[in-house]
Amino acid sequence: MARALDGVRILDFTHVQSGPTCTQLLAWFGADVIKVERAGHGDITREQLRDIPDVDSLYFTMLNHNKRSITLDTKNKTGKAVLEKLIGYCDVLVENFAPGALDRMGFTWERIQQLNPKMIVASVKGFGPGPYEDCKVYENVAQCAGGAASTTGFDDGPPLVTGAQIGDSGTGLHLALGIVCALYQRKTTGRGQRVLAAMQDGVLNLCRVKLRDQQRLARNKVMKEYPQYPKGKFGSAVPRAGNASGGGQPGWIIKCKGWETDPNAYLYFITQAPVWKEICNVIGKPEWITDHDYATPHARLPRLMEIFAAVEHWTMTKTKFEAMEEFNKHDIPCGPILSMEELAAEPSLRASGTIVEVEHPTRGKYLSVGNPIKLSDSPTEVTRSPLLGEHTDEVLAELGLGADEIAALRAEKVI
Numbered sequence: 001m002a003r004a005l006d007g008v009r010i011l012d013f014t015h016v017q018s019g020p021t022c023t024q025l026l027a028w029f030g031a032d033v034i035k036v037e038r039a040g041h042g043d044i045t046r047e048q049l050r051d052i053p054d055v056d057s058l059y060f061t062m063l064n065h066n067k068r069s070i071t072l073d074t075k076n077k078t079g080k081a082v083l084e085k086l087i088g089y090c091d092v093l094v095e096n097f098a099p100g101a102l103d104r105m106g107f108t109w110e111r112i113q114q115l116n117p118k119m120i121v122a123s124v125k126g127f128g129p130g131p132y133e134d135c136k137v138y139e140n141v142a143q144c145a146g147g148a149a150s151t152t153g154f155d156d157g158p159p160l161v162t163g164a165q166i167g168d169s170g171t172g173l174h175l176a177l178g179i180v181c182a183l184y185q186r187k188t189t190g191r192g193q194r195v196l197a198a199m200q201d202g203v204l205n206l207c208r209v210k211l212r213d214q215q216r217l218a219r220n221k222v223m224k225e226y227p228q229y230p231k232g233k234f235g236s237a238v239p240r241a242g243n244a245s246g247g248g249q250p251g252w253i254i255k256c257k258g259w260e261t262d263p264n265a266y267l268y269f270i271t272q273a274p275v276w277k278e279i280c281n282v283i284g285k286p287e288w289i290t291d292h293d294y295a296t297p298h299a300r301l302p303r304l305m306e307i308f309a310a311v312e313h314w315t316m317t318k319t320k321f322e323a324m325e326e327f328n329k330h331d332i333p334c335g336p337i338l339s340m341e342e343l344a345a346e347p348s349l350r351a352s353g354t355i356v357e358v359e360h361p362t363r364g365k366y367l368s369v370g371n372p373i374k375l376s377d378s379p380t381e382v383t384r385s386p387l388l389g390e391h392t393d394e395v396l397a398e399l400g401l402g403a404d405e406i407a408a409l410r411a412e413k414v415i
Ligand code: COA
Pocket: 015, 016, 017, 018, 019, 036, 037, 038, 039, 072, 073, 074, 075, 096, 097, 098, 099, 100, 101, 102, 104, 105, 124, 125, 126, 135, 136, 137, 138, 139, 168
């Protein structure tokens, strides 16, 4: 079956996580992604956090599926000439080098436009224009600079980063959308354009509800669904809200049977207003249905912790799955805290292709997260990441280089 991005060719200059996430998504939708790596080394993640000596790490393999790899020294004069050909051959150049690296290589936006006016140049940077635009940035720096860390954690603890890679993978997602939009706009303008996704901006976008709360706090001095209410204090900035829900229906993480020994025997529970009656019946508090102190969402706000404690009293007699089953019989929203071990074994995620088993020539079988976005007319088949330089000869031949020229580049250590 044809795929959404068939015919789109990506010159993939990305490394580490943010950029590779973006180009991997484009590859899953059918784009031909040609990853350019330094001869002899390749993407630094090939050798980071290795679990098997001398084998491409899971860090690399899980972020570079469905791509081709070529090696090329793009600082060398002959290498630059090959890169010029690649720029003419491809539709989109994606990069996440430190600020200025592409310019230092001699490939400014103006130069790229001369070589291929239709080319889209897409970049991840740590920060957009401003005081920090020249800084290198990694995931947790972005989480801290984008507002996630100051609003994550408990009130009495330090700022916390989250395990979800919202700075890297989140920004990769943003960039992928920008690229697809630029490809669409090119259909009418005939021109390429620059696409920038800054990690700070991407994290802030994902923390949109916290900027909402900043303005609510400035106006009202208090936020009644936050755990600081009614007994704690609010300052001038949005505080860390523990496990409180980010939306209008209060929620919290509560213990389930086995919590003493199983660190994940917990459930996220939401006191959704439309099912308050059902909640009261399930947890054995039918009197709360009509009691003025509990009957309305507004009346419940100062008593949320007491309510969560009562729900927990009930859930501690059930496993998280039993509790979920019972609550869902009554349409009460909740979710089990699932470990990576449980997710890896979950049959429905395997069946939907969200968790896939991939065969790799040097590491054997490994698990990966497949394409989380499902298109009915563009199915994703996850194929393994390329070995370093696996497609160098193939791609150079497509560019019109003969076997002698390729051999000369190899002798010169350009590829
Ligand atoms: N041939 C020759 N040189 C190459 C090359 C190739 N194929 N590919 C990369 N290089 C060079 C670059 O031109 C650069 O050289 P320069 O510093 O002399 O200009 C050099 O390799 C290193 O690139 P850089 O991006 O600075 O790598 P780094 O390891 O020092 O920094 C990051 C890594 C991630 C901190 C940095 O790239 C960054 O801030 N990127 C933007 C934000 C981002 O994406 N961060 C998240 C990463 S998950």
